[in-house]
Amino acid sequence: MPTSHERSSPERRWSIRAPQNFAGGISLIALAALALWLMSDLPRGTLRSMGPAMLPDWLAIGVGLAGLALVASSFKPGEALERWSLRGVFFILLAIVGFAVTIRPFALGPIAIPGLGLAVAGPLAIIVSGFATPEARLRELVILALGLTPFCMLLFGDLLNLPIPIFPQSLTGLFPADWSQKAVLRATAALMIVGAAAVFFLGRGHKADQVDVAVQGGRG
Incomplete structure (x- = not known):
């Protein structure tokens, strides 16, 4: 002892x-x-x-x-x-690389990617990194991406005024010419939040329909 x-x-x-x-x-x-x-x-x-x-x-x-x-x-x-498997490492690294090459213009030899800004690079990184786990569901990742990215856009681009590209420059042409960059940012964030809510409620309705069909089939 x-x-x-x-x-x-x-x-x-x-x-x-x-x-x-x-x-x-x-x-x-x-x-x-x-x-x-x-x-x-x-x-x-x-x-x-x-x-x-x-x-x-x-x-x-x-x-x-x-x-x-x-x-x-x-x-x-x-x-x-x-x-541990390589799945998590692969998707996390892929999300980081994807974010880095899409948020700002990127060129490597004949490959050239226009800067897409945080509005595109953010959801892309969230969705790709979400597949690091086998329990990932695309609908849930889309809701998370469309809900979390607007928060980051408003925090960094609106409240903190950091020089972070928020959206593709071509997107500004979709809004009135007299709108400021912050107005376009807020409108884009609002549209993304509405999109997240739409995906959430449409998914719930679809799931409820599936449950009703299953219940009716079981009774029949």
């Missing part, structure tokens, strides 16, 4: 006893460091005049602190590493 001295030995106390937390924490720290490095050339500005890097920097710092907390918790008993 181990003695109390053996149970509290330094080697035992500082050994990794929750590998899942440790791996997750190291991954978050690496991700935060990468984000800070990629945004090192962007101006941060001040609280009164925020630059394009201020909010992403603070988000990266928060992710890094969460990673440190996970690493610290890995010295207590916890979950072991489980088997």
Whole structure:
């Protein structure tokens, strides 16, 4: 039977006893460091005049602190590493790359993609990343994309006035010429929210019809 001295030995106390937390924490720290490095050339500005890097920097710092907390918790008993598939990694990386090459104009040799802005790149990234799990449902992802993207558009483009491309320039021609960019932004956000609500309620009605048909068929 181990003695109390053996149970509290330094080697035992500082050994990794929750590998899942440790791996997750190291991954978050690496991700935060990468984000800070990629945004090192962007101006941060001040609280009164925020630059394009201020909010992403603070988000990266928060992710890094969460990673440190996970690493610290890995010295207590916890979950072991489980088997994982490449599906999640593939779709998450695909969503990140897709967002990067569509939000601003992108050219690589003969391949040229016009800047589509956050209004297109945001929903695209949300829908693609959602398929990282096999439980993903396209209708639910569309509702999430059309509901979350307008919030980001209004936060970054309207409230914070960050120089983030919001929508394709060709879209401005669909609105009155005397509308400001913020007016077009708000109208686009409102249309996306209406679209999310329409998909939600139409899907509910379709599901209710299926249930009624199933019930009637069972009675028959």
